[in-house]
Amino acid sequence: MADHDADPRRLPEKQRGPVVLRRSRSIEPTTTDQRLLDSRGPADWVHTDPWRVMRIQAEFVEGFGMLAELPRAATVFGSARTPVDSPEYELGRELGARLAGAGFAVITGGGPGTMEAANRGASEAGGLSVGLGIELPFEQGLNPWVDLGINFRYFFARKTMFVKYSQAFVCLPGGFGTLDELFEALVLVQTKKVTKFPVVLLGTDYWGGLYDWIAKTVLREGKVSERDLDLLHLTDDIDDAVDVVHEAYHAWEETH
Template sequence: MGRSAVDTLGRMTSDGRERPGEKQRGPVVLRGSRRNEETTTDQRLLDSRGPSDWVHTDPWRVLRIQAEFVEGFGLLAELPRAVTVFGSARTSRDHPEYALGVELGRALAEAGFAVITGGGPGAMESANRGCKEAGGLSVGLGIELPFEQGLNDYVDVGINFRYFFARKTMFVKYSQAFVCLPGGFGTLDELFEALTLVQTKKVTKFPVVLMGSEYWGGLYDWIAETVCGNGKIGEKDLALLHVTDDVEDAVSVVREAYKAWEDTH
């Protein structure tokens, strides 16, 4: 079949009318001046010459995002029951909060839970360390940041993410609870996102424990007196938060929630 016939067929509608000049690029239809592209997708793929600006385009970013989800799901699909521990990367190893994180990680491991953290230093390292030293599975989900250098040495299974939202999905999908050690904006972000997901029933039977009443007490009081007091949340929403200084109490909250979840599945 000659070119003119192909062009004519390509421009005919189902009822025999001629459609505007167009070019198909996979599922995409290009018309008018947009169709004047000389190369095909295969040709551009196989031809290694030319500028590299395409790696910074949004369609390429979509593939990177997809790859992060695939890698994360593949790595964590067979993870045993787990608890995510958040906390500040700035917590020093000689600080009492670091010792608390080690104790918490150890207790969770002894209770049969894997420990997931952001994989960084400080409080995250402490929880990974406690878990690993107790023989548990220590997991780190890192993030590309200008001021944090890779995964800590106590991570058994780890993955680094480019995108916060892909990483956040892994924290929620593969955890049975969140425990927050004292931390900054990152910890607060994860805390309130978890509370929102539980409040809106996107996730169920998901306790959120705040370790350290001196650190978290002011925030809890503000939520109780101002946010709940003004009717912005309900009493049952306030009950989603559990503040404690006791590691055994924290682990007990996690255990009970996990048992309730098991009973419904």
């Protein structure tokens, strides 16, 4: 009689930790610890989904452990392609310094360009400069101005750290990565997954077109509300950006 026709109460059954295996095609002839201890065997298992779960868990544990005692912080996003001798680099450097002067640690993606500029500004001003890097197909590494750094394999683990340990996002001109972080932050605030969390767009020439499209097309079509549009703060003034971050932190502090 085939397994699917048998009385399920009499089917062979095996426990593998919290997992129950039934029917002969699902049951392995060896135990997990036997396979671990008997021989080295192939290395393919380190690339399987269950092992990836452990790697993911390790990234969260490492990130939470490293950042748990971080002081108040703001995350600065921007392009890795920003040249060192460009006005955007100087803008990021000044922003990092001003945030540090206001008592904020500065968190970036830890890479070159605008990220390096913000880390550099914070470090030179005597503040804490944090870099949360990501493994990419091309070599990047943490920039030399990072005081406290960690590299992640997984974008979602890294994004959690940005949001959990930051009280604000400031976005300088950037590409897909910056846009990704920008809109993820907006969704989290819109859906109240995080509160008292401002998102500042620094650079009206660069961000103005995007802001106008949201206001004139997305809002007009009813895809967002007026309140959603208020989640974005567009400015060219570094003092204004830092004030927004500062005010939001104090509002957050009052509720915690």
